[in-house]
Amino acid sequence: MLTLEIPEQLQRKIAVMASLAExxxxxxxxxxxxxxxxxxxxxxxxxxxxxxxRNRARLDRAIQEIKEIKGSRLD
Incomplete structure (x- = not known):
C-alpha cells in the first residue's frame, strides 16, 4: 500500500469536488x-x-477521421 501526504489546501479542493460528485x-x-x-x-x-x-501515417489518418466525424456531428 502507498501512503501519500496531501497538503491541506489540496485536500479541501478534493473534498469540494468529491461532494459534487457524491x-x-x-x-x-x-x-x-x-x-x-x-x-x-x-x-x-x-x-x-x-x-x-508507417504507423505515424496511420495515426495521422485516424486523427483526421475523428476530426471529420466530430465536425459532421456539429453540422
Missing part, C-alpha cells in the same frame, strides 16, 4: 490518479508508434 475524497483522488496514469500511458504508446513512418 464520492468520498479518497474515491475521487484515486479516480483522478488512475485517469491521469491512463492518459500518460496513451501518450507513451503514441510516442512509441510515432517512431515508425
Amino acid at each position: 464520492q468520498t475524497p479518497e474515491q475521487l483522488a484515486l479516480e483522478m490518479l488512475e485517469e491521469h496514469l491512463d492518459h500518460h500511458s496513451a501518450y507513451i504508446e503514441s510516442a512509441y508508434l510515432q517512431r515508425s513512418a
Whole structure:
C-alpha cells in the first residue's frame, strides 16, 4: 500500500469536488490518479508508434477521421 501526504489546501479542493460528485475524497483522488496514469500511458504508446513512418501515417489518418466525424456531428 502507498501512503501519500496531501497538503491541506489540496485536500479541501478534493473534498469540494468529491461532494459534487457524491464520492468520498479518497474515491475521487484515486479516480483522478488512475485517469491521469491512463492518459500518460496513451501518450507513451503514441510516442512509441510515432517512431515508425508507417504507423505515424496511420495515426495521422485516424486523427483526421475523428476530426471529420466530430465536425459532421456539429453540422
